[in-house]
Amino acid sequence: MRGATTRIAASLLVLLLLGGCGFKDIDKRLFVVATGIDNSGNPDKPYRITLRLAVTSPKIEPGAGQSQVETIEARTIAEGVRELKSYVDKELDFGQCKIFMIGEQLARTEIKPPLSWMIRRRDIQAISNVSIGYPSAEAILQIEPKTERYPGNMLFLSFGQEGTESSYTVTQLAFELGRRLTEKGLDPILPIVYPENGSYRINQAGIFNKEKLLTILKPEETQLFNQISNTELKSSIGGNVEEDPYVLTVGSIRSTYRTNKNDQGKLVIEFNIRMKGLLEEAPKMVFNKDWSVIEHHIATQYNTSVKKLLTKFQKLGVDPIGFGLRYRATHYSGDGSSWKEWLSLYPEAEFKVNTKITVEGTGLIK
């Protein structure tokens, strides 16, 4: 008997420990579903922070997702978020926030401060999506698309492979951006979200150096980047053979690259791409023609466009594919001088692109 009473008393004592904690119930929390950070143009308060807050509702059906958007200008991001708490009645919770958007204007000047705020905060997921909003993050977050089942889900389903799998959408998670911002020999790239008739269009990507946005790729270039840097991708490539348009759906794509010096001490970056796929668009009776001619034509055209894209990166002095890192991995020199060597070699580097395309079939018709 005595043992039992002691035990009960002990467990009650433990309960005392729980009294003082600051835990808040779910109905006292306001979930942030998207965060936007912009340039305000005001020198005293340079940041404009936009939070998209979910209006929680028991209904889950298309179009039922409603949200509230709050905006504030502040001297720093952290202060802004703290001040925003006085605008709302419940505790702000970033635990569900999967979208972080940086305004295009801010991205053109600096990208490190918003990212370091994100990484330092403990409740922000390292697997949240980072993107650029055009013309500003606020303008994008103000849009309330009609098809959302719950607030903000359209934006994060667009990225990654959970919802749509677009070959034009670049996906960058917060930790990946953090890696690209610090890594020697790998530069950041971020998707750009454009407003489009009450919805979004995410088919372009911005190229960064370690500090800021340099240029925005065209949709074709974005797809090309995705194809050569990503193996699990459903995409298509097109080309002409004697004026006839051909489109190939790519079933599998495998790309490898080598960074080596040739005999003259010049850097040669050799890019090998292998693709397999079915013809999706072709002139009639292509089945009886010689497929190797088609393969050859498409491959040559593809080579030129990849080479053009790689030369574009080279001219900008950026390296979003990671050639520099590969060079560091394969050329060890002890005191880190392989990195300095790379910096002097890269502007003069020569690209060799070899594409091998295999047409597996012509679809359902000849």
Add this chain to the structure above:
Amino acid sequence: MNRYFYYGFLYVALINIMLFVPNILLQNRYTGSISSMALAIPAGTLLALLFASSITKFPGKAIPEIMYEHHPRWLVSPVLWMMAIVYFLGSVIVLVAFSVVINRFYNPDTSSAVVLYLLIAASVYYSTRSTLSLLFILEMMIIINAPLIFFVLGKALFSSSFNWDAIRTVANYIRVRPNIESFAAATYIFSGYLNMSMVNRALPPNFRLKYRWLIPLIGTIALLSSVFIPIGFHGTEGVEEYLFVWSVTADSMKMEYGFIERVLFLYLILYLNLTLLFTTFGWHQAMEFIKSTFKSHTPKLDEDKTTRSNWIIGIAFAVITALYSLAVNEKLNFNIAAVWLIVRLFVELLAVVWLFILSYKQVRRTRTKRKEGNEE
């Protein structure tokens, strides 16, 4: 009995993350930690094998009984106290580090002290149990947590954002000369064999450790993954920026179709279990070492009732841990861990060499006895 040795080895190899082993090794990644790791694998294996084969010559006896048998009290007691302190301090570092991690990621609104006190209460209760019941707890915990370990490891290695070039870049620095700080941190992975110093009481006679190849295998996998997986996720430069590098690494994995999307929470549950297991064993062994220096003490594998001395020492441990957490902040705890890892290496070396000499004598004595018996 074999499996208990490997359970003990496994949980110690995994708890390295809470003792800041990856942080130390990653800090020195360009200045010799890779070569230290390469050296630590054979060195750690050798120490483990040497210790295991020596202590099995004394079935049913723990380190204190073996030492008191061969040496005077005044020599052995201080050594035992020193070992107790090293064990105890290791668990305290882990406990305080983990209470901060839990506080950061699970419940940022409460103070980490509340979490720590709850962990301490659980540890006091478990560490005062008998050695035999702790062995059963060990087996249960490992069986529960092993799937989680493999899941997190597999998730990391097959992640599409894992960058092998970064790993190759850092691995190239194997040519740099090793340093003692990294070597001490890397050999920690292998120090699970020290559990045998108490658990040996449960050892049957004529025991021989089987599957010895598991020691380098488990150790190498644990060591390489705890250093190189963060590099694969955060790059050669970014990896140094993180304080809780493995928590952030676990957070960088995603379970799209899982019950919860963030692998982080799975990882935290796993490390909650491992931390409690580690503290339980650390405190229990420290407790047994201290008790064995009392003259009236008779060692028992499985007492019927928890003795009063267990409770007194356990509560003293709890108070010291609470005071430690008040006096030491995150930064100091990290620095203490780095020093602890080095001190531990030398204490381990001392224990292994000492025990090896004793076992050698023991074997020779039994041999000569047998010879004499034959002559008669």
